[in-house]
Amino acid sequence: MKKRTISPKSLKNLAQSNKEINQLTRESIETALLFLLEKKDMRQISISELVKKAGVSRNAFYRNYKSKEEILELAYARTSQNLMDKWHQLQKKVHEDGIQQSFSDFIQQQKDKVEDTKTFSNISQWIKDKTNQLNQR
Numbered sequence: 040m041k042k043r044t045i046s047p048k049s050l051k052n053l054a055q056s057n058k059e060i061n062q063l064t065r066e067s068i069e070t071a072l073l074f075l076l077e078k079k080d081m082r083q084i085s086i087s088e089l090v091k092k093a094g095v096s097r098n099a100f101y102r103n104y105k106s107k108e109e110i111l112e113l114a115y116a117r118t119s120q121n122l123m124d125k126w127h128q129l130q131k132k133v134h135e136d137g138i139q140q141s142f143s144d145f146i147q148q149q150k151d152k153v154e155d156t157k158t159f160s161n162i163s164q165w166i167k168d169k170t171n172q173l174n175q176r
Contacts, residue, residue: 065103067093072110081107 045053071093075084084107090100104110133141 064095064099
């Protein structure tokens with residue numbers, strides 16, 4: 040029987056696919072935990088309930104996390120790091136562009152985000168309409 044070999048490209052594609060699957064698994068577990076925490080205390084949530092809600096196996100859970108608490112610890116660390124990164128970016132921008140320009144840019148970015156989100160856009164339009172109605176009285 041002829042020995043089969045896997046090409047380096049196939050190995051690279053497989054590694055990328057596994058990485059993406061693991062990321063989806065982690066996101067599913069994190070989302071499921073947050074959903075369950077809206078209804079229950081952490082102590083009341085079992086691993087079985089969590090993996091069922093996430094749509095993953097117990098093995099998938101334990102491949103990615105040691106405990107439910109680790110999920111929150113990692114999410115906290117990631118969020119803290121993101122906030123620190125944004126804080127450093129803001130400090131750098133203020134240093135380079137000045138506070139007035141930095142603040143103006145920030146306001147514009149927030150306005151753009153609102154306009155890009157249909158829900159916020161609808162709420163914004165409703166507020167404008169209500170304000171116009173009140174001003175016409």
